[in-house]
Amino acid sequence: MTPLMLSFPRNEILAARLAGQLAWECAPLTLHRFPDGETLVTLPPDLNGREVAILCSMRDPDPLALPLRFAADTARELGACRVGLIAPYLAYMRQDRRFAPGQAISARIFADFLTEAFDWFATVDPHLHRIPSLDALFRIPAVNVHAAPAIADWIAENVPDAVILGPDSESQQWVADVARRAGKPYEVLRKTRRGDYEVELTLPESSALRRGTPVVLDDIASSGRTMARAVIRLIEAGCKAPVCIVIHAVFAGDAEPAIRSAGAADIVSTDTIEHATNRITIAPALAAGVEKLQSAALDLPATGSPISGSARNEKGHGTT
Ligand code: R5P
Numbered sequence: 518m519t520p521l522m523l524s525f526p527r528n529e530i531l532a533a534r535l536a537g538q539l540a541w542e543c544a545p546l547t548l549h550r551f552p553d554g555e556t557l558v559t560l561p562p563d564l565n566g567r568e569v570a571i572l573c574s575m576r577d578p579d580p581l582a583l584p585l586r587f588a589a590d591t592a593r594e595l596g597a598c599r600v601g602l603i604a605p606y607l608a609y610m611r612q613d614r615r616f617a618p619g620q621a622i623s624a625r626i627f628a629d630f631l632t633e634a635f636d637w638f639a640t641v642d643p644h645l646h647r648i649p650s651l652d653a654l655f656r657i658p659a660v661n662v663h664a665a666p667a668i669a670d671w672i673a674e675n676v677p678d679a680v681i682l683g684p685d686s687e688s689q690q691w692v693a694d695v696a697r698r699a700g701k702p703y704e705v706l707r708k709t710r711r712g713d714y715e716v717e718l719t720l721p722e723s724s725a726l727r728r729g730t731p732v733v734l735d736d737i738a739s740s741g742r743t744m745a746r747a748v749i750r751l752i753e754a755g756c757k758a759p760v761c762i763v764i765h766a767v768f769a770g771d772a773e774p775a776i777r778s779a780g781a782a783d784i785v786s787t788d789t790i791e792h793a794t795n796r797i798t799i800a801p802a803l804a805a806g807v808e809k810l811q812s813a814a815l816d817l818p819a820t821g822s823p824i825s826g827s828a829r830n831e832k833g834h835g836t837t
Contacts, residue, residue, distance in 0.1 A: 520568035520811075522603075523560060523588065525581070528572045531605065531788050531800060535572065538804035546571065548584055556580075558587040565596035570603050570807065571635075576767050576790045578608035582630065589634040601637040603807060605789035605799065606765045610644035611737075628654040637810050641789045641799050642736055642764050646687050662806035664764045664787050664799050665691055669698030671785065671797045672732055676760055680729035682751075684708050684718060684743045691764075692734050702729075706747060716742045718750050726751075730782075731759035738763040738786075741772025748779035758782035766792035 520539070523546040524532035536543035549557040569592045573585055585602070592600045612623035625648075631638060638659040643651065651659040672679050672695065679701045683692035685708035696703035704726060707719040720726070733747045744761050751759050758780055766786035773794070776784055788795040 525573035532572045534800035556584045569597040570601040572603045574606045574790050575608035599636045602635040603639045605641045607640040607643040613647045632656050660806040662802050665694040669695045672699045678729040679732045682733045716746045718746045730757045734762045737765045739767045741775045745775045745779040748781045752780045766790045
């Protein structure tokens with residue numbers, strides 16, 4: 518039976534691309550918000566014996582969390598043999614330690630919450646900083662798909678004189694990878710964050726930077742202040758107007774106008790979060806990751822056939 522991808526609202530474009538790559542069926546899942554703030558989730562009614570994946574990118578995660586849980590449990594009640602979660606953007610990963618006494622380590626708690634509801638998990642470049650890998654967080658088969666190859670191709674095609682810049686030491690991991698793949702030089706800036714909207718950055722001394730087109734690359738633009746400050750510092754230093762590339766286009770509040778008004782030549786993002794700046798698709802890489810999970814990690818044929826449910830039974834969610 519053909520697996521089914523159920524798409525949360527505002528994930529439809531990527532859902533269609535992914536389902537096309539995987540040759541899966543694709544259908545929307547609907548959410549109705551009642552005046553009191555409760556949510557009603559509705560799925561296609563007959564999921565008997567079907568492999569189901571729910572696609573939900575987690576920008577603004579709190580209103581999505583309960584509906585995700587309702588959707589996963591309902592899919593199982595309606596007969597799905599297994600339910601996976603594809604969350605191209607995984608929220609809460611920056612809260613990966615107790616920065617002050619009494620704070621929640623939300624990355625772990627949120628991963629546990631998802632682990633309880635789903636059989637497998639796929640995401641794109643989660644913010645792994647102090648947590649070394651997805652396996653350290655998820656107790657279900659999980660795959661981390663990298664956007665670096667698609668971003669490197671885009672840079673190689675569109676910015677021939679690119680000098681790639683990471684805004685902080687955390688970005689070194691993906692900036693170095695993208696630069697190597699694109700065959701471009703890279704530098705890493707020094708960043709100090711003083712608050713949600715207060716960021717300071719120091720540029721490295723680099724003659725290559727002044728000759729080429731700076732391409733600022735970050736995994737997340739949330740308030741947009743990191744990107745905006747990088748653009749301001751580069752222009753002050755006499756560099757060309759930079760191109761800003763972000764993997765996850767969270768763009769909270771006035772983030773995008775803040776980056777544009779700082780003087781960015783262009784803002785480009787991948788399609789992990791649906792946004793007007795999406796120009797780089799991660800669908801082929803994500804589809805390959807999902808296929809790998811399906812056929813290798815779970816030792817099943819790629820087309821997914823009904824299984825005994827043993828993986829779920831181990832966790833007490835068996836369908837029998
Ligand atoms: C930080 O660790 C991340 O890699 C990004 O640099 C950060 O999340 C960007 O946040 P904002 O857009 O709020 O400056």
